[in-house]
Amino acid sequence: MRGYREDVAYIHDSGFTDFARDAAPGLLDILRRHGVRSGLVVDLGCGSGLWARELNRAGYEVQGVDQSLSMIRIARRVAPQASFRVASLATVELPACHAITSIGECLNYNFDQRNSRVELRRLFRRAYSALHPGGVFIFDIAEPHRIPQNPEKKWSEGPDWAILVSIEGERARAMLRRRIVTFRRIRKAFRRSEETHLLRLYAADDLVTDLTRCGFRARKLKAYGRFQFPRGIAGILAVKPHLG
Numbered sequence: 001m002r003g004y005r006e007d008v009a010y011i012h013d014s015g016f017t018d019f020a021r022d023a024a025p026g027l028l029d030i031l032r033r034h035g036v037r038s039g040l041v042v043d044l045g046c047g048s049g050l051w052a053r054e055l056n057r058a059g060y061e062v063q064g065v066d067q068s069l070s071m072i073r074i075a076r077r078v079a080p081q082a083s084f085r086v087a088s089l090a091t092v093e094l095p096a097c098h099a100i101t102s103i104g105e106c107l108n109y110n111f112d113q114r115n116s117r118v119e120l121r122r123l124f125r126r127a128y129s130a131l132h133p134g135g136v137f138i139f140d141i142a143e144p145h146r147i148p149q150n151p152e153k154k155w156s157e158g159p160d161w162a163i164l165v166s167i168e169g170e171r172a173r174a175m176l177r178r179r180i181v182t183f184r185r186i187r188k189a190f191r192r193s194e195e196t197h198l199l200r201l202y203a204a205d206d207l208v209t210d211l212t213r214c215g216f217r218a219r220k221l222k223a224y225g226r227f228q229f230p231r232g233i234a235g236i237l238a239v240k241p242h243l244g
Contacts, residue, residue: 002067003111004047007184007193009070011161013048013078019104019230020047024054026225027138031060031099034136034239039098042130044089044139045106049075052082060099065092067111088112090119094130102139105146105233108176110198117202117210124214128240137216137238140224144174144201146232160185174201204234211238 004012031037041055046064048071055062062082066072072084085092090112094100107120127137147169154165166179176199183190204220211218221235222228229235 003109003195003197004066004068004071005193005195006070007161007182007191008163008180008195009048009068009074010184011158011163011182012071013074014161015156015158015163017048017050020050020054022227023103023224024051026223026227027051027101027103028054028058029225030138030237031136035134036099036136039132040095041099041101042094042097044092044100044102045104045109046075046084047071047104047106049078049082049084051101051103052084053079056081063095063097065089088114089123090114094126096132097130098132098135100127100131100135100137100139105140105142105199107139108142108199108201110175110200115200117206120202120207121210121214124211124216124238127238128214128216131240133240133242135240137211137240138235140221140229140233140235141204141207142176142199142201143203143232143234144171146199146201147171147176162190169201175199176201204236207236211236215240217241 038059040061043064046052046066052062052064064084065087067088069086072086075084151168156163162183164181169176178197180195182193208218216238218238221237
């Protein structure tokens with residue numbers, strides 16, 4: 001199941017980049033405070049490249065990864081100094097790097113049906129192997145209380161698009177479903193498209209435990225600097241210890 005096809009990717013970049021933009025200053029501060037002031041950052045679920053652009057402006061090299069070709073096409077325009085590749089986060093090979101980030105609950109998405117806590121543990125081990133000593137892995141995750149008490153519908157619109165998102169969850173399975181219907185102006189008419197995004201929800205404390213078992217020093221974050229997470233989102237900071 002692929003997500004963020006052409007119209008949803010366009011609308012996301014046009015109207016839903018606040019999370020990455022607002023998180024960027026706090027994320028940069030976390031990197032610097034942990035001694036990562038330059039070098040390669042791998043961004044998993046890079047989306048349309050806004051965070052990659054901020055990293056480039058701050059002096060970092062960036063390799064972005066996303067399962068959406070449409071997102072990658074936008075990212076290459078937004079952050080031309082970065083490199084990007086289309087790949088599943090569940091299987092992508094990680095190069096030697098100084099930091100790994102994943103911003104905007106990307107690790108929850110079930111576009112690759114192998115996504116599970118077991119698969120995340122494998123990713124954590126790959127991340128630990130790829131990072132230089134002292135390197136950091138920063139990401140945020142949607143937790144089970146991201147599920148609304150009652151099904152919700154949210155409508156948003158821009159100058160050439162509109163989007164309706166229906167949100168509901170299955171608490172017993174810790175799954176969140178977003179049914180997305182979009183309308184995008186193409187020349188003189190509006191084109192309708194539809195996607196369904198499934199998110200597998202995790203308790204951040206459980207993932208901190210998994211990261212610690214991989215060898216990281218890991219802890220839960222309540223915010224990226226001054227940027228407070230929305231309800232049901234938690235951040236995690238994992239640091240690969242120096243040798244000796």
